[in-house]
Amino acid sequence: MPAPVRPGGRRGWDPLVRLTHWTIALAILVNGALLRDGTVAHVWIGYAALSALILRLLWGLIAPGPAALAEMPLAPSRALAHLRDLVAWRWHDSPGHTPLGAWMAVAIWSLLAVTAVTGLVLEADPFPDDDTHHAWSDYRYDHDDDEEDEDDDAHETGGAGAEVAEDLHEAAATGLLILAALHVAGVGLESRLSGVNLAKGMIFNRRERTKR
Template sequence: MSRSGPGAELSRAGPGVRVWDPVVRLFHWLVVVGCLLDLAILDEGEAPHRWVGYVVAGALAVRILWGFVGTEPARFRAFVPTPAVLLGYLRDRIAGRARIYRSHNPAGAVMMLALMALLAVVSITGIMTTTDMFWGVGWVEELHEAAAEAIIPLALLHAAVAIIESVAGPVNLIAAMITGRKRLR
């Protein structure tokens, strides 16, 4: 594992490097709770389901804005990989020599972008279903449901990898998303 890459400033000593600011962490946990509520607990179309959806949509809007004006690790330019960077990371990962990244690693960045895109589709179509123009329109409801259901396997994969990396990897990613700091074990 190389320590010369984007995560070279991480160390085992001290409290760790500040990575995830409060905006990023609040967005993450609001989305986790919101998705659990809307996908598993609340009834579709009812007022609580809609209000949770509005909160998630608002959090997503703030996070997208924060991706351009927020702290450096939160900015999209700090972690969105090119295809070549992603493929290189995956090759290195398979070979057992993955680098440590201060922000998202390339695979994590792609997962985050995919989940954000699905949240955007769910949010937009959810809002559309509350308007006179699109209420009861089949394709809007179908797209809303399909995008919401696509979040489930991706979110489960994301959570599983974060848990595995936190237990077996050099950085506890879950702790970093709670404290905002990353450090090597």
Template sequence: MDSILRHANNEPAATPAPTVKVWDPLVRLFHWSLAACILGAFLVEEGDTAHRWLGYTALGLIGFRVLWGLLGSRHARFGDWVRGPRSVATYLRQRLAGRSQRRLGHNPAAAVMILLLMAWVAAVGVTGWMQTLDAYWGVEWLEELHEALAYGLLALVGVHVLAAIVESWHYRENLIAAMVHGRKRALDNAPD
């Protein structure tokens, strides 16, 4: 509608902001594959073969992401986005005050969430795998731990999705779409 009104008023069409490639295809494939494994594992019955293989696939994806975090493209590497507690605290203070700066890669708070999600998925997967071992088969505390971790993971995923929506609104950039096509709006000032 805006473009029709601009055309009718002989106004030039707004040029889209330049974009840059941030998320490589392997990061995006990892992200959506892991999401599918988590969703699938919740939809199929625990103990079912599909549930087990979704868990093993999730563990394999976490292993891949750790390797890609060491060897991958710029914004995939942990060194690009994992920061210490002081940087996280500074970012959170700035964000709460409305002064945080947009970044091309993950911000320090997002980095904490991503590392937490990866570790949590690994814990769910390992406790699930342990239940297949003869020594732990049918052990009630392990089953309860696996289930508690699984529901905790669901809560963390909810926070992750909510944060992506809030940050998309705050920075006026669709972060979910960026995880599909890999591009984000270029930074206005200096390269990130």
């Protein structure tokens, strides 16, 4: 006899998680891969990503259910068990983050924080026509196509601190792109393994089973 009740879909991520997730995803993609330099758009997208991160972490303190930071399965033993499951091609149902997924989120949030803060150090002014901006950013706006000279410019006008900030900014940004690629691969793998299209849970209110 078939189940009398329609097998219902699973609850997806809440709207705030989805909004902040895609804001950050888009920001990493655009700022990391398309707009490499300190253009005004780059600065604005950076602010949007930073506020999405702050909002997500704040929401993590208040949110009910799997969006709560306290609900994230961060115990190392669980991550190891999850890794063993993946190797053995087994799958355990989890309503929110998977153990490795939770660590991925923490890693991306941390690198995003580093990228955003160093970005603020490098160029905090979202309105460059203002009279408070730094001489160094002026220079950058005129010469942003000239990658080779950047390090020298920073050294000349921004000092060693700015140079360190810039190196950190670029390293963290590269790390974010790598983590984002790993994250997409991980979601694909888990979806394949579980038969649940996990990406749908990040787009729609609920995720349905794609196969039994």
